[in-house]
Amino acid sequence: MKDTKMLQYITEVINNMPTPWLDLTTHRLDIYNENQAKTQFLTQFTTLFNNPPKDLTTALQQLPTAYDYIRLGHPLSCVLEWAIAKIHHIPAENVISFSSLTIPILAVLRKNVFDHKKTQLVYTNKLPDFLDQELIKNIYGYCFDIKKIAPQDPIPAFDGSTIFISEQAxxxxxxxxxxxDFFISLQAPLGSVLIVNGAQNQDYIAAIQHVRRRESIAMTPQNCLIALQSLVGQRISIPKSTLQQDQEIVLNCIQEITHTTTKPLVASSGLSIQYAILMGLIHDAVQNHNHKKIKIIVPPNCYGGTNDQARRVAATLPNVEIVDLLVDGANNMVQSIARVLTQIALEDAIPYIIAEIPTNPRVEVPDLIELKTVLSQERHTESGSIAVAPVFILDQTFCPNVPFLAPDGLLTSVQTISFASGSKFPSGGQCTAGYCVGNEQTDGFMQKIALHLALCDNEATELQYQILAKQLPSMNQRIAAAYANTRDFVTFIQTALPEAKINFVSEELAQQGFTPSVFSLDLPTKGATAQEKENYKRDLNLQLINLMIQEIPNESKFCVSYGQLKGCYWTIPATSTQGTTKEDDKDYIVRVSLSANMDLERHKKVFSNFVATI
Structure with missing residues (x-):
């Protein structure tokens, strides 16, 4: 029996929802409680359901942020999951939507690896074409049985977890x-919905959510809206597809920007493409160097998603290990890489290096000539044989305009794969899709990466391609204009508050093409002890950010955005982008990112007012 009240409420929500529910990728951290992600939003959303307000539009606008980033979830994914949960009389947390058709299956399989638990996949029609059973077993290390049954047959008894895969809504x-135990509804091309069934499976929820957080994305806002419209019987208007021409524009733009000739790969997010890169490289290593250990070399204080995902991959595979790479501050990236590669060569292991240039959040660029020399150096194992050459996985989200992999680029002779998060400059903050390119040294790797991107069903959606096709052609111009604003603001701060330490690229580096529009600000502090000084600085960080938001609410935002089309964005890496980083490696400083379209003079004035208070 249909819940008429719920369906009517969803209809009203669709008709009155705030515009940002559809077109924002990031939200304000100052109205977001990470410990209550989704739940705080749904608690108040349910209150509106039980006590309908006179002005639903305003009430929906005032709801707290559901997630700080739509890759993790967003208002419409929460509403969709809430509605499905109401239908099945289960908690909303038991329903998890994905953009991918495959990842929810992999999420359960991953959990069962750690629980030493068997899994059976049961289906009645067909499995997704790209669900490559052998790859999942041999490369991901996941074990499972598959059983096809007739629609009228009961679910076979099984000593373990049963996943039922259906195309039924x-x-x-x-x-x-x-x-x-787990009902997975495949709703191509929208994505999929996973329902965790039974109290005995409640401990899977956090693990499955973490897979969505790190290896994929939630069902996109636009696709969630279509699913909700289908639920309430609204007419769905789907425009004529422009996918083929959008893909052509996007791939051509990426090649032009990066000066590469290999075919780029475009994924649903930066972490989606990074996951495909890692699994593709691991696949290559298993195929060509089956007896060797794999070492993923990653800075412990880099972007938390990168750090966490690499460690999660290593945790599931016995032949993969993490090696810390110290890159910031007193640590020199080139020297650290040289030291690590020498040790790994002696162990006859396979080195995969993940590094950000410029680094995040300290915005440092290593000596690139020295970097090329170190990465190109032939090394030997303890027995004297030639060691496996490293693959350099370069996150250049801060400076996606630098053609590292061009034929005359610094890294053209080094096995290098470059990737960028699409929610930053590539899309101007309008979608999450990310991409990667490789130089000619990596053709074989790129084929494997493409295979795993398809297996995980993590390719960019049709709308994401459409947004990138619109925004990528102007990316380099927006980068240049945003850098000009940032350089101006940095110069102003150096005069207004000379005691502050600013991390930003030098004029010399900017002339070489490194023109980020983000800098980090280490504010001056005071106190009798180190702890007092640290506490004072942390309070001062928030005072500055809160003042900017209060005085310039239409432009200044407390969030992790970068490269968006307008405004100015403030965050503290230790409490946002470094969320899963070890405490000792976190940076309690202010990170500021500027766009090409903002009232710079107004920001200078408010900053001057802040300086006058300290």
Missing amino acids: PFEPNAIAAGV
Whole structure:
């Protein structure tokens, strides 16, 4: 029986939802409680359901942020999951939507690896074409049985977890049969919905959410809206597809920007493409160097998603290990790489290096000539044989305009794969899609990466391609204009508050093409002890950010954005981008990112007012 009240409420929500629910990728951190991600939003959303307000539009606008970033989830994914949960009389946390058709299956399989638990996949029609069973077993290390049954047959009894895979919409009250632990509804091309069934499986929820957080993305806002419109019977208007021409524009733009000739790969997010890179490289290593250990070399204080995902990959595979790479401050990236590669060569292991240039959040660029020399150097194992050459995985999200891999570029002779997060400059903050390119040394690797991008069903969506096709052609111009604003603001701060330490690229580096529009600000402090000084500085950080938001609410935002089309964005890396980083490696400083379209003079005035208070 349909819940008429719920369906009417969803209809009203669709008709009155705030515009940012559809077109924002990031939200303000100052109205977001990470410990209550999704739950705080849904608690108040449910209150509106039980006590309808007179002005629903305003009430929806005032709801707290559901997630700080739409890759993790967003208002419409929460609403969709809430509605499905109401239909099945289960908690909303038991329903998890994905953009990918494959990742929810992999999420359960991953958990069962650690629990030493068997899994059976049951289906009635067909499995996704790209669900490569052999790859999942041999490369990901996940074990499972597959059983096809007739639609009228009961679910086979099984000593372990049963995943039922269906193309049936998740809106039918009796969709989940007895004996099913995880119901996965494949709703191509929108994505999929996973329902965790039964109290005995509640401990899977956090693990599955973490997979969505790190290896994929939530069902996109636009696709969630289509699913909700389908639920309430609204007419769905889907425009004529322009995918083929959008893909052509995007791939050509990426090649022009990066000066490469290999075919770029475009994924649903920066972390989606990074996951494909890692699994593709691991696949190559297993195929060509099966007896060797794999070492993923990653800075412990880099972007938390990168750090966490690399460690999660290593945790599932016995032949993969993490090696810390110290790159910031007193640590020299080139020297650290040289030291690490020498040790790994002696161990006859396979080195995969993940590094950000410029680094985040200290915005440092290593000596690139020395970097090329170190990466190109032939090394030997303890027995004297030639060691496996490293693959350099370069995150150039801060400066996606630098053609590292060009034929005359500094890294053209080094096995290098470059990637960028699409929610930054590539899309101007309008979608999450990311991409990667390789130089001619990596053709074989790129084929494997493409295979795993497809297996995980993490390619960019049709709308993401459309947004990139619109925004990529102007990316380099926006980068130049945003850098000009940033250089102006940095110069102003150096005069207004000379005691502050600013991390930003030098004029010399800018002339070489490194023109980021982000800098970090280490404010001056005071106190009798080191702890007092640290506490004072942390309070001062928030005072500055809160003042900027209060005085310039239409432009200044407390969030992790970068490269967006307008405004100015403030964050503290230790509490945002470094969320999963070890405490000792976190940076309690202010990170500021500027766009090409903002009132710079107004920001200078408010900063001057801040200086007058300290």
